[in-house]
Amino acid sequence: SAVISQKPSRDICQRGTSLTIQCQVDSQVTMMFWYRQQPGQSLTLIATANQGSEATYESGFVIDKFPISRPNLTFSTLTVSNMSPEDSSIYLCSVQGRHRYGYTFGSGTRLTVV
Amino acid sequence: AQSVTQPDIHITVSEGASLELRCNYSYGATPYLFWYVQSPGQGLQLLLKYFSGDTLVQGIKGFEAEFKRSQSSFNLRKPSVHWSDAAEYFCAVGAGGNKLVFGAGTILRVKS
DSSP states (O other): OOOOOEEEEEEEOOOOOEEEEEEESSSSOOOOEEEEEOTTTTTEEEEEEEETOOOOEEOOTTHHHHHEEETTTTTEEEEEOOOOOGGGGEEEEEOOOOOOOOOOEOEEEEEEEE | EEEOOOOOOOOEEETTTEEOOOOOOEEEEOOOOEEEEOOOOOEEEEEEESSSSOOOOEEEGGEEEEEEGGGTTTEEEEEOOOGGGGGEEEEEEETTOOEEEEEEOOOEEEEE
């Protein structure tokens, strides 16, 4: 399965600022996904990022708040914009392997907004 | 809409004891079901999955799960828990369009 490198692993940010999270995969993948895991909560899909097209956002998530780039088949970024303490979460990158639902997850970015 | 319920937020078992983590799903069609484990500071690791066929599925680390359509359940079991199994466990259902819907997770504590 694919190996994912996600950076940074953690960060503490001031409210009102933005943070860009990087997801690098060691092989070419078609579909990449970004999830949010709020404290004590489960994982919620933010958006699906396909190379060469705009990301598809889930209900409750908007591009202005969570812009995503997908410049090639091995890399994606998620930006958390104009952060507030409510954005404190773990953000995870995931990719789909050869098989349907064969997902691999990155180790996550633990974000704390103060 | 698809949903997954994990009724137990925390479970504590003694090392060497058996374990069962509960998962109930809501999905209109034949579900694709998964169990993931997340250790502190780590990403999610797939333990096992069910797509079709034999309803008793074997996974890694000695885990197994049984799909019961009549009960809409996919409970995870292990006959003898090790201290290294302490982690958070997530049940998920494939929700179509390559999406996964996750349950809220169950935190497993293992006491020696």
